[in-house]
Amino acid sequence: MTEVCPQCGLPKELCVCETIAKETQKIEVYTERKKFGKLSTVIKGIDEKEINLKELAKKLKSEFACGGTAKEGKIELQGDHKQNVKKILVQMGFAPETIIVR
Ligand SMILES: [Zn+2]
Numbered sequence: 001m002t003e004v005c006p007q008c009g010l011p012k013e014l015c016v017c018e019t020i021a022k023e024t025q026k027i028e029v030y031t032e033r034k035k036f037g038k039l040s041t042v043i044k045g046i047d048e049k050e051i052n053l054k055e056l057a058k059k060l061k062s063e064f065a066c067g068g069t070a071k072e073g074k075i076e077l078q079g080d081h082k083q084n085v086k087k088i089l090v091q092m093g094f095a096p097e098t099i100i101v102r
Contacts, residue, residue: 007050021050023095029085030102032076040068041082043075043089056092063088 005015027045034040043060046053057070060077064084068077077085086099 018051019093021047022093023098025051025094025098027089027094027099028102029082029099031080031082038078039080041077041080041085043077043085044073046073046075048073059092060085060088 003012004010005012005017007017008015025046027043029041029043031039032042046056053070053073053075057068057075057077060075060081061068064077064079064081066078066081068075070076082101086096086101089099090096
């Protein structure tokens with residue numbers, strides 16, 4: 001059975017909503033010090049309605065071989081990956097000018 005995009009009504013493989021969405025996000029990347037002084041990298045501002053946050057988190061986690069979570073519109077990755085996140089997101093199709101690394 002073909003899955004249909006709820007936004008444009010096209011079959012998922014023809015849909016470009018996510019591609020367009022990736023070019024119009026305002027994404028912030030920053031590190032946060034957590035309990036026990038551990039750093040985690042936060043990726044904020046991705047629109048959950050347009051991008052599958054869990055799927056994205058999964059890809060990032062395997063890319064950096066780290067743990068992490070996706071919730072409330074934020075992805076948190078264990079460790080400091082601030083310098084590499086942007087590059088990976090761009091490789092995934094996000095527009096570089098939409099990603100602000102703080
Ligand atoms: Zn669509």
